[in-house]
Amino acid sequence: MSPAPRDRFLEDAAAATADDPQRGFLRGALGGYYASRDVQKARYRDWEKARDAAALAKWTAVNRLDRNLARFEEAFVRNGGVVHWARDAAEARAIILGICREAGARSVIKSKCMTTEEIHLNDALEAEGFGVVESDLGEFIQQLRKEPPFHFVFPCMHLRRDAISELFGKHLGTPPTDSPEELTMIARRHLRDLYLRADIGISGANFLVAETGQVSITENEGNARLTCALPRVHIALAGIEKVIERLDDLAVLLPMLATAGAGQPMTCYNTLYAGPRRAGEADGPEAFHVVLLDNRRTALLADPEQRDALHCIRCGACLNVCPIFKNIGGFAYGTTYQGPIGSVITPHLRGLRNWNHLSGASSLCGACTEACPVRIDLHHHLLRNRRNAVRAHGGWADRLFHRAFGWVIARPRLFSLGGRLFRAALPVLRRLPLPYLRPWLRTRTLPEAAEPSFRQQAKEVLR
Amino acid sequence: MRVDLFIPCFVDQLAPRVGLATAKVLRGLGHEVAFREAQTCCGQPSFNSGHWDVAREAALRALDVFRGAEAVVGPSASCVAMMRKFYPEVLAGHPRAAEAADLAGRTFELGEFIVRRLGVTDVGARWEGKATYHDGCHGLRELGLRREARALLGAVRGLTLIEAEEQETCCGFGGLFSVKYPMISTAMAQVKSDALVRTGADIVVSSDPSCLLQIGGYLGRQGKAVRTLHLAEVLASR
Ligand code: SF4
Numbered sequence: 001m002s003p004a005p006r007d008r009f010l011e012d013a014a015a016a017t018a019d020d021p022q023r024g025f026l027r028g029a030l031g032g033y034y035a036s037r038d039v040q041k042a043r044y045r046d047w048e049k050a051r052d053a054a055a056l057a058k059w060t061a062v063n064r065l066d067r068n069l070a071r072f073e074e075a076f077v078r079n080g081g082v083v084h085w086a087r088d089a090a091e092a093r094a095i096i097l098g099i100c101r102e103a104g105a106r107s108v109i110k111s112k113c114m115t116t117e118e119i120h121l122n123d124a125l126e127a128e129g130f131g132v133v134e135s136d137l138g139e140f141i142q143q144l145r146k147e148p149p150f151h152f153v154f155p156c157m158h159l160r161r162d163a164i165s166e167l168f169g170k171h172l173g174t175p176p177t178d179s180p181e182e183l184t185m186i187a188r189r190h191l192r193d194l195y196l197r198a199d200i201g202i203s204g205a206n207f208l209v210a211e212t213g214q215v216s217i218t219e220n221e222g223n224a225r226l227t228c229a230l231p232r233v234h235i236a237l238a239g240i241e242k243v244i245e246r247l248d249d250l251a252v253l254l255p256m257l258a259t260a261g262a263g264q265p266m267t268c269y270n271t272l273y274a275g276p277r278r279a280g281e282a283d284g285p286e287a288f289h290v291v292l293l294d295n296r297r298t299a300l301l302a303d304p305e306q307r308d309a310l311h312c313i314r315c316g317a318c319l320n321v322c323p324i325f326k327n328i329g330g331f332a333y334g335t336t337y338q339g340p341i342g343s344v345i346t347p348h349l350r351g352l353r354n355w356n357h358l359s360g361a362s363s364l365c366g367a368c369t370e371a372c373p374v375r376i377d378l379h380h381h382l383l384r385n386r387r388n389a390v391r392a393h394g395g396w397a398d399r400l401f402h403r404a405f406g407w408v409i410a411r412p413r414l415f416s417l418g419g420r421l422f423r424a425a426l427p428v429l430r431r432l433p434l435p436y437l438r439p440w441l442r443t444r445t446l447p448e449a450a451e452p453s454f455r456q457q458a459k460e461v462l463r
Numbered sequence: 464m465r466v467d468l469f470i471p472c473f474v475d476q477l478a479p480r481v482g483l484a485t486a487k488v489l490r491g492l493g494h495e496v497a498f499r500e501a502q503t504c505c506g507q508p509s510f511n512s513g514h515w516d517v518a519r520e521a522a523l524r525a526l527d528v529f530r531g532a533e534a535v536v537g538p539s540a541s542c543v544a545m546m547r548k549f550y551p552e553v554l555a556g557h558p559r560a561a562e563a564a565d566l567a568g569r570t571f572e573l574g575e576f577i578v579r580r581l582g583v584t585d586v587g588a589r590w591e592g593k594a595t596y597h598d599g600c601h602g603l604r605e606l607g608l609r610r611e612a613r614a615l616l617g618a619v620r621g622l623t624l625i626e627a628e629e630q631e632t633c634c635g636f637g638g639l640f641s642v643k644y645p646m647i648s649t650a651m652a653q654v655k656s657d658a659l660v661r662t663g664a665d666i667v668v669s670s671d672p673s674c675l676l677q678i679g680g681y682l683g684r685q686g687k688a689v690r691t692l693h694l695a696e697v698l699a700s701r
Contacts (some may be wrong), residue, residue: 010644017650027654323633327650361644363637363651364511366604380552386513394513402509406517409472409503410524419476439645444652444680447477454470454479458498461483 005334006357012332013361022158026326029157033320036263043265054256055375057249058311061210061241065301065310068210068243069292075213079275081288089119092293096121096202096235097128099289103233105130105199109191111217111224112136113204114152114314115237115293118336121202133194135223137187144171150330152337153261153316158329184221191223201231201285205238206313207253208290211246214272215290218257221268228273234285236273240292241310253313260373261315300348306381309345311374318368318378324361333358340368344381352389359385416455423449465495467529469537469546469570472504474672481672484699485538485573488586491699492577501528507545511638515553522550526562534580535570538695540602540670543572548605572602574611574670574694585618588698593623595664597655597678599671600633612670612694619697629658636677652681660689670694 003011017023041047061068073083086092100108108130110116122143125132134143138155142148144167149155156164164183168174174186203224207216215236217224228234244253250270258264277284301307319325319339330338335346335358343358359382368378390399408414422429426449433441440446466489470482486496506521525546529535537543547567554563577583596616602608616624635641635651642648656678659667667682669675672693679691 013644014646017646023650023654323635323651323654324647327647327654360640361647363600363633363635363640363648365600365633365637367600367631367633370604383511383513386511387515388513390513390515398512399514402512402514402517405504405509406506406514406520409506409521412501412503415472415503419472423476436639436642439642440680443645443649443684444677445683446680447676450477450479452479454475454482455498455500457479457483458468458486458500462486462496462498 005354008334009332009357009361012334013328016328016332022329023327025160026158026329030320030326033263037259037317038263040259040263040265044259050252050256051373051375053252054313054373055308055311057244057246057253058313058374059308061244061249062301062307062310064245065240065243068245069240071210072208072213072243075210076208076215076275076290077213079213080278081213081275081290084289084291086291086293086295088295089293092119092237092291092295093121093124095291096237097124099233099235100125100128100130100200103199103287105233107131107194107198108133108200108202109195109198109227109231110134110136110139111201111203111219111227112139112155113202113237114149114336115204115239116202117148118295119237119293121237130200133191133198135191135195135227136219137184137221137223140187140191141167144168148331148336151316151319151325151339152314152342153319195226195230198231200233200235201227201229202235202237203228205236205242205290206257207250208238208243209247209250209272210243212272212274214247214274216250216254217269217271217273218254218267219269219271220262220264225269225271228271229283229285232285233287233289234273234276235289235291237291237293240294240297241312256373257313257315260317260371261320296349300345303348305384306344306348308374308376309341309348309378309381311376312341312345313374314341315373317371317373321367321371323363323365323367340378340382341376344376344378344385347385347389352385353393356385356389359383359389416453419453423451423453465497465533466576467532467535468496468498469502469505469529469535469542470498471537471539471542471672473676474538477676478672478693481538481693481695484693484695485536487699488573488577488695489536491586492581492583499528499532505542505545507542507549508638510545510549510553511640518549519553519557522546522553522563523559525550526559526566529566529569532569534576535566536573536576537570538573538670538693539672540572540599540606540608541673543570543575544601544605546570572606572608572611572670574615575606575608577698578611578614584614586615586698588618588700589620590697590700591621592665593625593663594666594668594692594697595625595627595659595662597627597634597659597667597669597671597674598631599669599674602670603631608670612668615694615698616668622697625662625664627658627662627664629655632658634674634677636673638673641677648677649681652677656681656685656687660687665690666697667691668694668697
């Protein structure tokens with residue numbers, strides 16, 4: 001049996017935090033992002049108002065989700081597409097496999113889509129004998145490495161260029177290079193044929209426009225355009241929270257996605273796909289399917305306190321600023337969605353009992369909440385998850401500890417006495433560490449005990 | 464004005480000098496300073512650990528302890544944030560929720576109180592040397608304090624303020640997080656402390672004694688000579 005998620009997390013986080021060069025590399029990589037993000041943010045007349053507008057667009061979409069999804073389906077079908085509803089990962093996989101089989105497909109090309117990671121689609125496709133190729137450069141690299149994405153926006157940000165060059169040399173037989181352009185070209189040359197051969201293109205969706213029945217996809221490499229346009233059949237897999245009401249909402253959401261997530265004014269390609277090829281059109285797929293995935297998103301929708309977590313546009317800004325992410329990296333989370341948003345939603349999507357440790361693994365600094373373009377109350381949701389976990393299945397020892405603590409702090413005399421005893425024992429405690437003190441003392445000292453306490457001195461001083 | 468001190472439990476027990484300095488600074492500005500002995504801990508350790516029932520009791524107690532106070536001033540942005548932001552949250556829907564909101568409006572972090580409420584930046588302090596300032600996350604993001612402490616330090620005679628890299632990066636304390644996830648907490652302390660040391664400052668100043676516990680503790684283990692001082696201690700020095 002594989003170890004429990006919490007044990008694995010502790011082990012992986014310990015290993016990652018001990019890797020100083022890798023942590024330094026990540027800090028350096030993100031340093032460039034901060035600089036360009038700040039330049040782009042400064043070009044907004046009022047970034048905070050833009051956040052309000054983006055949050056409102058998503059609030060409206062999510063709080064009228066039932067109507068918006070129905071409107072999207074109606075409009076998308078009118079455009080000639082087919083909509084499928086999947087309650088969970090298994091249903092979504094079955095739907096997609098069914099489409100592939102029916103199309104008599106052999107090979108599948110994919111553009112970047114975290115939702116397919118969420119439902120473990122590649123494994124399912126390969127198990128049925130379909131060839132699957134990732135066309136996003138980062139995802140392509142991770143596929144060659146047989147690793148999940150390190151960061152849900154920058155899948156291979158943990159890799160140095162020489163590691164990528166070496167990887168290409170090993171798998172594609174190309175000579176070593178240090179040029180990012182050359183590395184991109186190697187991947188492109190390799191992928192070009194595969195686009196032409198693929199029967200099915202699978203993409204995600206950044207937004208589903210209810211008003212027009214369009215699928216909005218944002219990318220930097222142009223690979224999604226090929227994935228969506230060249231194969232006979234296009235399947236877009238999207239969580240139900242991707243729907244927005246109006247086409248106009250993109251006017252604020254697209255630039256904010258680019259600026260918050262990648263420090264760009266706009267992502268290079270923002271494309272709206274409105275159904276399959278129509279009579280007289282030169283390109284586009286013969287059939288276009290959208291698979292709408294619930295997979296416990298409706299459970300989050302039913303929680304009024306944390307419903308705003310469904311606002312997420314997966315920009316990745318919260319990861320980029322998170323000191324936990326920067327120190328433990330993306331793999332330690334063991335989740336599809338890393339970083340603060342992952343720590344907030346994974347307990348909802350995969351169960352609080354096994355995943356609450358992610359909510360605990362935060363100093364609650366709030367950098368994520370400050371960065372989030374759609375104003376999700378991220379770090380406070382971690383507190384709410386912790387509370388929910390204590391209520392649902394808190395341990396008795398933990399409960400006893402806090403009850404006792406609460407009992408003592410309600411009694412000033414007892415508190416004072418306890419403080420005295422603690423201070424008296426401190427010189428010994430520093431050498432004979434108790435469970436809570438040992439992890440502290442290993443890397444940090446404790447202050448010398450002061451004598452007497454403030455309250456003892458206050459009587460004199462404040463007379 | 465009559466100011467009621469709100470002294471964090473670990474300042475009371477382990478760093479009373481910070482409380483004394485706070486009292487001294489406020490008195491120096493001509494205010495009457497009082498300490499209500501019934502106060503203990505704000506309940507944040509339990510709140511952060513998910514035990515909101517324990518935190519709720521602490522909040523209700525604090526409403527009684529600080530009843531009628533004109534201004535409650537504490538030398539800890541973190542504990543003030545607990546009172547201002549999270550008491551209302553744990554008491555949402557409680558019959559005394561309005562009292563919590565009222566107390567929230569009367570509770571201030573020290574630097575915030577002096578600069579925003581009293582409109583003073585020069586408290587007449589003198590400190591010879593180079594200092595760098597660490598923003599505690601609760602002050603920065605829960606209370607929205609950025610310029611207050613810097614304005615106060617800027618007016619201290621003899622003091623040169625050097626800003627550090629990683630200025631708004633968390634020190635990694637996070638209460639019980641520091642002992643439940645010690646490897647992550649320590650990695651964060653390392654990033655933060657290294658940046659502070661690189662400034663070449665003689666002292667690290669912060670408005671949050673808990674951050675100083677973490678940074679000072681880490682620097683202590685590393686054998687670094689940089690001292691940590693609370694903002695109140697600098698402002699109280701002559
Ligand atoms: S939670 Fe906010 S910051 Fe994080 S990925 Fe989602 S939209 Fe971006």
